[in-house]
Amino acid sequence: MSDTVVTRFAPSPTGFLHIGGARTALFNWLFARSLGGKMLLRIEDTDRARSTEAAITAILDGLKWLELDWDGEPVFQFARAGRHREAVERMLAEGRAYRCYATAQELEEMRATAQAEGRPPRYDGRWRDRPEADWPTDRAPAIRLKAPTEGETVIDDLVQGRVVIPNKDLDDLVLLRSDGTPTYMLAVVVDDHDMGVTHVIRGVDHLTNAARQAQIYDAMGWSAPRMAHIPLIHGPDGAKLSKRHGALGVEAYREMGFLPAALRNYLARLGWSHGDDEIFSTEQAIEWFDIADVGRSAARFDQVKLQNLNGHYMRATPDDELMATFRAALPYLPGGLAAIARLDETGRWPALEGALPGLKERAKTLVELLDGARFLLDQRPLSLEPAAEQLLTPEARRLLALLGERLAAIEPWAAPEAEAAVRSVAEEAGVKLGAAAQPLRAALTGRKTSPGIFDVLVALGREESLARIADQAAQRP
């Protein structure tokens, strides 16, 4: 048996790669990789009016960012229009397709009357058996499939199970538009066949298309690939995830500071499960993935859970690796470019690196990481947040002066030494450590919360730290 598995991800370039498409790509990828097969990429650009170059770029970038690699070069569907027409010629010659001269207006009327009579809106097949003598010469025909009118079309779906669609509910679909361009329905079948696709994994919104496509396969005398129609992803409100309901492009998740690995893990967990496993590596996902474990009900997208997962991933990422990831992501984060400039001019990259362990512990996303690092970016004199301002009572400022003196004397400038100094000051003053640490935090970071204060001291360095302390301590009553 040398029949290796071939899947494909086939987005239409009419917009960015949204989260649902990303998951479809992931499932195709996981399926192929788990079975040692291939995942092909095909750009469904047969809708010339709506396909854009920008969308193609966005989709490719999105896949790359998610680290979902495909095999071979992307196939552009429109470029294969000649081949698609060829297939139609054959169906025409074999009497499996026919010319339809119905006008758009007639079609519209058909739909309207069907609707009014409570019937499903379908093409009535009026040109199905018309002799050549009736063919008008003032307009070009569309080519329709001569679909079976009786019986049923059965889809043996890997996820949905056996789905039966009565043929009377499927009308004669258009294969070739009157302008001679192939429709999606035709192109998909011909391309999947030519590309040797063995498994089609896509959203359930294509389920009835599968039945129509099965009829085309039949008309061409080809055997259809196995199908797996996965459930859709809904928005937090349970409504369909549309562009108006928070269906963001994957690049938006990059801008929100998510890690590709975390997003992959989260997406994999939406609709698929491996027992109670929640956090797993991509390698494990590949090893465990089984299309049989994909459920049939739609899932809601929960960004809070994604954030939690992302936090896990950030904490689990080794510091040097996270630092590299963070640096690379910075240009995409809000305020990231400004941060890079500041870090460059102050030479505080090493300080950031030093603060990273403390920072990553407190951040769920790279955006939060950047926010946490703000004390490294700010310039003296610091503008204090109101909450920090409140911490700096007259007593606190007196304590700061003492703290400044004592810290100035420590050697080396390191966390244990700093801690010893602060603790002794607190003890002498008869206050708890917090009473000294909090004002210190306010003076050093301008905020009420930050990484461990001794780590902050170290990251900032002796000179900057003492200066910031002095800034606040100096203002004695």
Add this chain to the structure above:
RNA sequence: GCUCCCAUCGUCUAGCGGUCUAGGACGUCGCCCUCUCACGGCGAAAACAGGGGUUCGAGUCCCCUUGGGAGCGCCA
């Protein structure tokens, strides 16, 4: 309207007739840890949509109801 699909804690899910007084995760709420915030630890509240069957036995199988969703283009 017609066709098809779906239905376990707020959310994602485990469960593939008896081991379920239904498990895990996120979120929520307590407590502990503690220089703040996080992290971490411990604990709590929280679900089998409803009704009929089948069976010795149903969250698990069947039917109906209800509630969701998808599709019905010379879009993809």
